[in-house]
Each structure stands twice: as structure tokens, then as C-alpha cells.
Amino acid sequence: MALPPENARVVIVGGGVIGCSVAYHLTKLGWTDVVLLERKQLTSGTTWHAAGLIAQLRATENMTRLAKYSQELYGQLEAETGVATGFRRNGSITVALSDERREEILRQASMARAFGVEVEEISPAELKTRYPHVNAEDVKAAVYLDKDGQGDPANIALAMARGARQRGAQVLERTKVTGFVRDARRITGVHWEAEGESGTITCDHVVNCAGMWGHEVGRQMGVNVPLHACEHFYIVTDTVPGLSQLPVLRVPEECAYYKEDAGKILLGAFEPVAKPWGMAGIPESFEFDQLPEDFDHFEPILEQAVNRMPLLAEAGIHTFFNGPESFTPDDAYHLGLAPEMDNVWVAAGFNSIGIQSAGGAGMALASWMDSGEKPFDLGDVDIARMQPFQGNRHYLFERSKETLGLLYADHFPYRQKATARGIRRSPLHETLLREGAVMGEIAGWERANWFADSGQTPAYEYSWKRQNWFGNAAREHKAIRENVGLYDMSSFGKIRVEGPDAEAFLNHVAASNLSVPVGKIVYSQLLNSRGGIEADVTITRLSETAYLVVTPAATRLADETWLRRHVGDHRVVVTDITAAEAVICVMGPKSRALLQRVSPNDFSNAANPFGTAQEIEIGMGLARAHRVTYVGELGWEIYVSADMAAHVFEVLHEAGREMDARLCGLHMMDxxxxxxxxxxxxxxxxxxxxxxxxxxxxxVKKNNVSFIGRDxxxxxxxxxxxxxxxxxxxxxxxxxxxxxxxxxxxxxxxxxxxxxxxxxxxxxxxxxxxxxxxxxxxxxxxxxxxxxxxxxxxxxxxxxxxxxxxxxxxxxxx
CATH class of the missing domain: 2.40.30.110 (Aminomethyltransferase beta-barrel domains)
Structure with a gap:
């Protein structure tokens, strides 16, 4: 067998459909020194047992763009490589059994039209015409996507591997990666062993395409790749006489999908409570393996399926399959340059949509690697959205029980994850709960989204119509517009940029002018070379040599990473201080009056005009008052050290009672x-x-200072x-x-x-x-x-x- 070379431009770790796609697309861009290493055989992890459903419509325009690209690619791979992919456009149907699900799928149909995806709303009678085997008695609505399809997962991967080889890539099986050579923020070598041989490949880039091994491989590289394997179940019937080609059928309320393949029916499930797998590690011998059957776990799905598809009662079960797939904390895959390193890329954690995503994901990552910039917005899947704590194994175990089932759960607006909660809490968390706060979660932060009234159950009741908190949010909104409200924004990302070159550095990376007096707050964007917005921030000058960059909670790591990668020769230190300070927002036309009750400082326009910050005494503590707003009213963000936050909040809340100040949540803010x-x-x-x-x-600054994106x-x-x-x-x-x-x-x-x-x-x-x-x-x-x-x-x-x-x-x- 061939052994790896001593040097490569890029080493791809993992030979599933994702790794093969990255290799294929890099070679299409002219990369020749491409090496893909697979520990066993290509596709032997998850790819080989995937269902091979290939849909076009995803939750965002860009994810839909990637899925449509995958379809187009798979349709032409056989002609290019000689490997049949089994791709065919047989369409797909999604049905609704309730009014709420009907609203969802019709909204999805509208979204499809906006994204340029052909979609047709069909009646239950038309459903029976297109899928005569289905029981449609209780079907409320259905949508049909003519261009959706299915394919042979293994052959799609093998076709891309052959395409990569034809353009000079080395795709090596039975070659295990055993470790990495790390030099500061770069991987400079990849250790391997194969057939009793071993060695090291020096390289410029490494791509983690290790699938359900991606978390552990990431740890070896020094990067965080949060994902966890779960058991995924399906059955395949015996051959059904007379069964013709059918669309893929999805019945999400019954957690089921149906696929016709070679005269048989495949019934798969995304059950509400999944079974995590591999907590003690994946066995070394794992290769084309399946997990033990668990008919008791699958039985509730099958019972509903027999009613939905009566032919299942007559057809025998040929195969009961249970295989592992990897899932991420938010059901979006991981793609891009790892925040912790400067040459480690990730494409892993595909949440059971790896086949339909692989073509587009490989294309996008290869383009990003080749040009050094994202080809278009990939924020939904950018690995930089993942917080460091999300690599915690216990967290991943708990969250993965939910994320598999969420694929087919009602995608209600404002729906909150139910598992792995309570990890990051503001200093005001317990106080707000006692006041009726109903928490949501983002980036692990528990945040008050709305406040329940006395006697009202403090919990969401989800719907596509007005939810149970609609009136609460309206009253909070009214308080902000007409009186004064308090809300907790301690989850704001807070990044301190300090050093003798802080001003010059921020003038380089930010589009606004940061040559401002101490105490000035500047609203700005960090731009890329195309003038696109990489971050939307406020920047406050704290001293001659220090600034505070405030970012959304969800993008703090991504924004900090962007800053760090552009430091260059500037003498600055970039430090995350998010947890050091709480932020209490005091907003509304009477916010000045409230602050004057609790602080001796001057909050007048003359002393504290809009867009300035000042150090203040408040109650018996100290804080910094930033006069800015995201709600469009007079107001201040009060930055206070975590140790004094509870005291300052109590002082504000108590004084606010006399003014009928209202505690508010983030639905109000939105x-x-x-x-x-x-x-x-x-x-x-x-x-x-x-x-x-x-x-x-x-x-955008108008002076002559150069900045990224100015051209x-x-x-x-x-x-x-x-x-x-x-x-x-x-x-x-x-x-x-x-x-x-x-x-x-x-x-x-x-x-x-x-x-x-x-x-x-x-x-x-x-x-x-x-x-x-x-x-x-x-x-x-x-x-x-x-x-x-x-x-x-x-x-x-x-x-x-x-x-x-x-x-x-x-x-x-x-």
C-alpha cells in the first residue's frame, strides 16, 4: 500500500463524505498537495449507513444555497468520475397533522419561494395521488418539493474521492492519525501509522473531517469541536410487490420519514428523546459497524407508522438498523477556521444531514481556505459560534438527547432548548427568577426573555400565533416607551483592548474613527475586504491606552477571534472580560429621573451626552454608566463589577418601585x-x-485613516x-x-x-x-x-x- 508523503499543503483527517468533498473541492481549485487520511476504509464511520435524503430547503438562504449546490454536483459526478451516485430527483412531501404544523409547513413553503426553491402546496387528495400508500385521513396540509431527491451515500463519497485522486490528491485508507505537532497557534505536522509503519507529514493546513471522532481529534489539535454521537434507527422492509418509485415522505409529528429504495420501504426516526452513544469513547475496531437493536425504543414510532402506512403491517422487516451519527448543541454543523488555531479547519457534526450538505460544505470550506475569506455568510455554521464550555462531555451528553429529536420537532418561534441549561448565569439570575423571569438561553447564558404576572405560570406555551407571553411583552414594551424599565444584559460580550497601540489598532480594524476622547462611545462595524460586516459593536474609550469592545453574547468568541487575527505588529493585549461585569439597562423617558434618585452624579445632557460614559457612584457601590440604547429611548447601560451587581440592582429596583418601573425581558428589547x-x-x-x-x-469614518474594507x-x-x-x-x-x-x-x-x-x-x-x-x-x-x-x-x-x-x-x- 502507498504510504503518506513527507510534506503536504493540507492534510484532511477523515474519509467520510465530508472529507472526500473537501478534498474534491480543494483539488478543483488547483490544490495538488492534498492528502486525505482515513483510519479504516472510506465511508466506514457514518456515511455508509446514511439514508441518503437530499433536500434543497434549509432554514436560511445560504444553507439552502449549499444544499442546492450539493444536488447539482451529485447529478454530474457520475459523468465526471465514472462512479454512479444513485442520485435521482424523486421529490419529497412533508405533511401536517395539526393546525400548528400546518402553519409551519406553509410558512416554510413561503420561505422556499423567497429562496428560489420550487414548492407546491397540495391537498390531502393530491397527497394520495402522489403517495397512494399513505393514510391521509387526518392530514391537514402537505407541501411537495419536486426537485428534492435521494442518492447512494457511499458512492457519492467514493465519486468525490475519485475526482480528488484524478486531480492529484492522495487518498489513503488504513492510515490512522495518531497525533499532531503543534507550534503556538499552528499545526505543523501530522503523525500517522499504517501497516506497522509510522511517520509525520509536515503541512500548511489541517482539516478535521473526523465525524463522530471530531470532538476527540479536535482535542488532540487543541481546538473545540462540540459534538456527540447518538443512536439513529431505521428499518427496511422486505420487497413490496408492485412498489414503484415514490417521493420521500416526512411525517414530522410522528417523528418519521419514509424512503422507497429498490422496491423496499425504509422507515427512519428522529425520536424526541435520543440515545447518546460512545460516552466512553468509540471502539478502536469500529468499521462499518452497527449498534445493538433496541426495538422497545423504536416501537412507538413503528406503531404510528403502521397506521400511517398500512402496507407496513403486511411487509416483513428485512433489516432493523441502528447506527451512530454525530449531533451538535444547536443542530447546525461545524465549518470553518477553528478560533484557537490559525491553520486548523473543521467540517464535522452534520446532524444527520451530511449527504445533502456535503457538496456545498466542501465547496464553501475549500473556497474559504483558498482565498482566506468566507465566500458568503456562513455564520449559521461557523465553528466560531461555539463557546468553549460547549466542549464539556457531560454537557454534550445531556444536550444530544434533545438535538436529534429537534430535527422533526415543531420549530416554533422563540422555542428554547430544554436540556443542558443553567450553565452560565448572570449575578442577577436568582433575583430575576424570584420576580417571575422566564429564561431563554443563548451561548449558554440564561437570560430573562419575559416576566410572568402574579398567578401566571412562568413558562412558554409555544404557538405560531400569539404566545402566552405576548401581553407581558406588550406591557414591558409600553413601560420602555412611556416610563422606565430595567433589564439585565450581563451576557453582552466584553472585550478589553489595551496597550500603547490600542487606538491605532482599533482604527485599523473598525470602520469608525476611534481617535476620540476618553469616555466617548463609538458605534462601529468590523468589516472584511468586501465591505461586509464581520461584527457590529460599540467601542468605549476607557483611557488613553484602553478600550472596551462590547459585542452580542452569541458572537463574542467570533469577534474576539477576528480582533486577535488582525493584531499584527500592534502592541495590544486582547482580553475577554465578559464575566467580570454585569450590565443593568435603565431605559425609558424617565430613566434619568430614576438614576438621579440613586446616584449623586450628573446625568444631564451637558455632563453625560448621548454616546458618552462616566464613572458613577450608585447606591453604596461604583459603576460606569454608558449612555447608549438599543431600544430607541433615553437610557443608560450600567456596567458594574460582578461583586456589586446584586446591590446595584436592588437599589435601582427599590427606587424604581415608586416610579412604577417595570422589569423587562429580551423579547421587549427585540x-x-x-x-x-x-x-x-x-x-x-x-x-x-x-x-x-x-x-x-x-x-463609517470619513477621515483619511485606512481601515479594513475601506476600498x-x-x-x-x-x-x-x-x-x-x-x-x-x-x-x-x-x-x-x-x-x-x-x-x-x-x-x-x-x-x-x-x-x-x-x-x-x-x-x-x-x-x-x-x-x-x-x-x-x-x-x-x-x-x-x-x-x-x-x-x-x-x-x-x-x-x-x-x-x-x-x-x-x-x-x-x-
């Missing part, structure tokens, strides 16, 4: 910010959205905007907006909402979204008739390029 048109990073703005087209040109900003100013961010208010007060609803301009779909919430003050649902506008003036854009499509229905909307609430920002500066 509804207030969208009325004001404030962008939300990860939804409204991303690395793919140009800062000028996002309507944030006011934050792209100047080019856009010269060439003109191709698209504009528009705010929409539904004219009907009843429907609700969440995200991805199609935008119709004069009857044609031109885009989709990037985010949505209910504007309690404006009296209707509000959304933000981009509208193509090449060669048009603002007046041209607004001269059209706009509608938003919601679950197949079109609702008239008022469009605005300025905030519909307080367009001149007079309220924040009073």
Missing part, C-alpha cells in the same frame, strides 16, 4: 429595536451584507447601491412576522425579511429586509406597492427607509 429599525447581527447584517447597503454608512466602501460609494435595507409595517395588525417571509414588490418576490417582531407601539408586525435597488433613488424604492407573504397569504405593508419610530432619534437625546 420588539423595541425593530420599531426603531436597529439592525440585528446574524439576521439583518452579516459578513455578506455591505455596510452601506445595510444603511450603516453613518457609522470596498469607496467603490460602493462610487458605483451606487445595488440593494437597500427597508423597514416594513404590516397594515393588518393581526399577522405575526418572524424571519424569511417573502417581500413582494408590485406583486413579484424580490427578497425576504431578515428579521421580524411585533411593534406594540406601532400597532402591527414589523420586519426588516433588503430590496434590490440598482440605479434607483430612495423615492423610486418607496414608490412601489409592497406585500409580505405569510404562510401563503399576502399582507399589505408600509415601507420606509427611515425608522418608523422616532426617525430623527430625538427621544434618545433629550
Amino acid at each position: 420588539s423595541c429595536r425593530i420599531e426603531k429599525g436597529f439592525r440585528h447581527f446574524g439576521h439583518d447584517i452579516s459578513s455578506e451584507d455591505h455596510v452601506l447597503e445595510a444603511g450603516l454608512g453613518f457609522a 470596498a466602501v469607496e467603490r460602493k460609494r462610487e458605483q451606487g447601491l445595488q440593494t437597500r435595507m427597508v423597514q416594513f409595517l404590516l397594515q393588518d395588525p393581526e399577522p405575526l412576522l418572524y424571519h424569511a417571509e417573502p417581500i413582494l414588490r408590485d406583486g413579484d418576490i424580490v427578497g425576504f425579511l431578515t428579521s421580524g417582531s411585533y411593534g406594540h407601539h406601532l400597532g402591527g408586525a414589523v420586519g426588516l429586509g433588503y430590496v434590490p435597488s440598482a440605479g434607483e433613488t430612495a423615492a423610486d424604492v418607496l414608490a412601489s406597492r409592497y406585500e409580505i407573504e405569510i404562510a401563503g397569504s399576502r399582507v399589505a405593508a408600509t415601507a420606509s427607509l427611515k425608522p418608523l419610530y422616532d426617525p430623527k432619534s430625538e427621544r434618545v437625546k433629550v
Whole structure:
């Protein structure tokens, strides 16, 4: 057998469909020194037993783009490589058995249209025509996607491996990676052993495509790859006489999918409580293995399936299969450059959608590796979204019980994970719970999303319509708009940038001017070379040599990593201090009056104008008051050391009682910010959205200081905007907006909402979204008739390029 070379440009660890795709796409870009090492045989981990379902529609536009690319690739691989992939477009059908699920799949159908995916809503009668074997008596609705398909998972991987070999890659089986040579933030060598031989490959890059071994391989490399294997069950029937080609059928409320293959039916399950596997490690001998049968675990799924598909009662079971697949904490896969290292890449944790994702994921990662920049927004799957604690094995064990089942669970808006909770808590956590806080979770942080009234059960009751907290959030919203509210934002990411070159460094990485006086707060974006937004932050100058960069909780690690990777020769230290300070927001037209009750400091416009911070005494403690707002009202963010946070909150809360101040949650913050048109990073703005087209040109510095992305900003100013961010208010007060609803301009779909919430003050649902506008003036854009499509229905909307609430920002500066 061939042995590995001494040197390579890149070593790919793992020979499943993902590793083969990365190798294939790197060689398509001209990389020749590509080595893929597989411990056993190609596809012998998870790929070989995958169901091979290949759908187009995913939860976001870019994930849909990647899935559509996979389909197109698999359709042409056989002609290129001579390996049959078994790919065929036989379509797919998803059915709803309840009104809530009907709302969900119809909203998904609307989203599909916005993303350019062909979709058809079909009646129960039409369902029977397309899938005559199904019991449709209780079916409320169904959607059909004609271009969906299925394929042979192993052969898809083998075809890409052959394509990579044909372009010079070395794909080596029976070659185990045993360790790595690490030099600071780089892996410089990969140790291997094969057939009694061993050696080391020196390399420029390493890619972790180790699948369910990815977590352990990541630890060996010094990077965090949070994933856990779970048992995944399916049965295959004996041959069913006369069974013809059928679409894939999904019945998510029964946790089941059905696939016709070679005259047999495969019934698979995504049960609500999964069985984690491999807690003590994966056996060394594991290769094309299956796990012990557990018919008791699968039986509830099968009982419903026999009713749904009566032919199963007559067909014998040919195979009962149980095989492991890896799942991540949020059901999104891991892709990209690992935050801890500068040349370690990850493509792992594909949550049972590896076959449909592999083509696009390999293409995107190869492009990123080749150019050094993401080809488009990959925030949904970027490995930098994972927090360090999420690599904890106990956490992964507990969370994986839930994530498998969430694939087919109701994807209700605002749905919170139920497992592995309570890990990161604000200093105010227990106090807020006693006051009726109902917690949500992001990046491990427990955060008050709304406050239950006395006698109200403090828990979510999920729905696609108005949920049980809708009135609570409306009252909190009203308090912020008319009086004063308090809410906890201790989860803000807080990054201290300090050193003699701090000012020069931040002027290099941020688009705004950071040559400002001590105490000044600057709203800014960190841009990439295309003018896309990598981070949306506020930066406060604390001293001549120190700044505080405040980021969203979910992107703190990604933003810190971006800063670190661009330090260069600047003499600065970048430190995460998130847990060191709590943040208590005091917002509303009477916020100044409340602060004056508890602090001797001056909060007037003269002493503390908008966009400035000051050190204050508050109660018997010390804090720093930042006069900024994300809700569009007069207000302050009070930064206080964790040890004094409870005291400061008690002082504010007690003084606030006399003013009828209200404790508020983050659902309020979202509804207030969208009325004001404030962008939300990860939804409204991303690395793919140009800062000028996002309507944030006011934050870009106008002086002659160079900064990352400046050339792209100047080019856009010269060439003109191709698209504009528009705010929409539904004219009907009843429907609700969440995200991805199609935008119709004069009857044609031109885009989709990037985010949505209910504007309690404006009296209707509000959304933000981009509208193509090449060669048009603002007046041209607004001269059209706009509608938003919601679950197949079109609702008239008022469009605005300025905030519909307080367009001149007079309220924040009073």
C-alpha cells in the first residue's frame, strides 16, 4: 500500500463524505498537495449507513444555497468520475397533522419561494395521488418539493474521492492519525501509522473531517469541536410487490420519514428523546459497524407508522438498523477556521444531514481556505459560534438527547432548548427568577426573555400565533416607551483592548474613527475586504491606552477571534472580560429621573451626552454608566463589577418601585429595536451584507485613516447601491412576522425579511429586509406597492427607509 508523503499543503483527517468533498473541492481549485487520511476504509464511520435524503430547503438562504449546490454536483459526478451516485430527483412531501404544523409547513413553503426553491402546496387528495400508500385521513396540509431527491451515500463519497485522486490528491485508507505537532497557534505536522509503519507529514493546513471522532481529534489539535454521537434507527422492509418509485415522505409529528429504495420501504426516526452513544469513547475496531437493536425504543414510532402506512403491517422487516451519527448543541454543523488555531479547519457534526450538505460544505470550506475569506455568510455554521464550555462531555451528553429529536420537532418561534441549561448565569439570575423571569438561553447564558404576572405560570406555551407571553411583552414594551424599565444584559460580550497601540489598532480594524476622547462611545462595524460586516459593536474609550469592545453574547468568541487575527505588529493585549461585569439597562423617558434618585452624579445632557460614559457612584457601590440604547429611548447601560451587581440592582429596583418601573425581558428589547429599525447581527447584517447597503454608512469614518474594507466602501460609494435595507409595517395588525417571509414588490418576490417582531407601539408586525435597488433613488424604492407573504397569504405593508419610530432619534437625546 502507498504510504503518506513527507510534506503536504493540507492534510484532511477523515474519509467520510465530508472529507472526500473537501478534498474534491480543494483539488478543483488547483490544490495538488492534498492528502486525505482515513483510519479504516472510506465511508466506514457514518456515511455508509446514511439514508441518503437530499433536500434543497434549509432554514436560511445560504444553507439552502449549499444544499442546492450539493444536488447539482451529485447529478454530474457520475459523468465526471465514472462512479454512479444513485442520485435521482424523486421529490419529497412533508405533511401536517395539526393546525400548528400546518402553519409551519406553509410558512416554510413561503420561505422556499423567497429562496428560489420550487414548492407546491397540495391537498390531502393530491397527497394520495402522489403517495397512494399513505393514510391521509387526518392530514391537514402537505407541501411537495419536486426537485428534492435521494442518492447512494457511499458512492457519492467514493465519486468525490475519485475526482480528488484524478486531480492529484492522495487518498489513503488504513492510515490512522495518531497525533499532531503543534507550534503556538499552528499545526505543523501530522503523525500517522499504517501497516506497522509510522511517520509525520509536515503541512500548511489541517482539516478535521473526523465525524463522530471530531470532538476527540479536535482535542488532540487543541481546538473545540462540540459534538456527540447518538443512536439513529431505521428499518427496511422486505420487497413490496408492485412498489414503484415514490417521493420521500416526512411525517414530522410522528417523528418519521419514509424512503422507497429498490422496491423496499425504509422507515427512519428522529425520536424526541435520543440515545447518546460512545460516552466512553468509540471502539478502536469500529468499521462499518452497527449498534445493538433496541426495538422497545423504536416501537412507538413503528406503531404510528403502521397506521400511517398500512402496507407496513403486511411487509416483513428485512433489516432493523441502528447506527451512530454525530449531533451538535444547536443542530447546525461545524465549518470553518477553528478560533484557537490559525491553520486548523473543521467540517464535522452534520446532524444527520451530511449527504445533502456535503457538496456545498466542501465547496464553501475549500473556497474559504483558498482565498482566506468566507465566500458568503456562513455564520449559521461557523465553528466560531461555539463557546468553549460547549466542549464539556457531560454537557454534550445531556444536550444530544434533545438535538436529534429537534430535527422533526415543531420549530416554533422563540422555542428554547430544554436540556443542558443553567450553565452560565448572570449575578442577577436568582433575583430575576424570584420576580417571575422566564429564561431563554443563548451561548449558554440564561437570560430573562419575559416576566410572568402574579398567578401566571412562568413558562412558554409555544404557538405560531400569539404566545402566552405576548401581553407581558406588550406591557414591558409600553413601560420602555412611556416610563422606565430595567433589564439585565450581563451576557453582552466584553472585550478589553489595551496597550500603547490600542487606538491605532482599533482604527485599523473598525470602520469608525476611534481617535476620540476618553469616555466617548463609538458605534462601529468590523468589516472584511468586501465591505461586509464581520461584527457590529460599540467601542468605549476607557483611557488613553484602553478600550472596551462590547459585542452580542452569541458572537463574542467570533469577534474576539477576528480582533486577535488582525493584531499584527500592534502592541495590544486582547482580553475577554465578559464575566467580570454585569450590565443593568435603565431605559425609558424617565430613566434619568430614576438614576438621579440613586446616584449623586450628573446625568444631564451637558455632563453625560448621548454616546458618552462616566464613572458613577450608585447606591453604596461604583459603576460606569454608558449612555447608549438599543431600544430607541433615553437610557443608560450600567456596567458594574460582578461583586456589586446584586446591590446595584436592588437599589435601582427599590427606587424604581415608586416610579412604577417595570422589569423587562429580551423579547421587549427585540420588539423595541425593530420599531426603531436597529439592525440585528446574524439576521439583518452579516459578513455578506455591505455596510452601506445595510444603511450603516453613518457609522463609517470619513477621515483619511485606512481601515479594513475601506476600498470596498469607496467603490460602493462610487458605483451606487445595488440593494437597500427597508423597514416594513404590516397594515393588518393581526399577522405575526418572524424571519424569511417573502417581500413582494408590485406583486413579484424580490427578497425576504431578515428579521421580524411585533411593534406594540406601532400597532402591527414589523420586519426588516433588503430590496434590490440598482440605479434607483430612495423615492423610486418607496414608490412601489409592497406585500409580505405569510404562510401563503399576502399582507399589505408600509415601507420606509427611515425608522418608523422616532426617525430623527430625538427621544434618545433629550
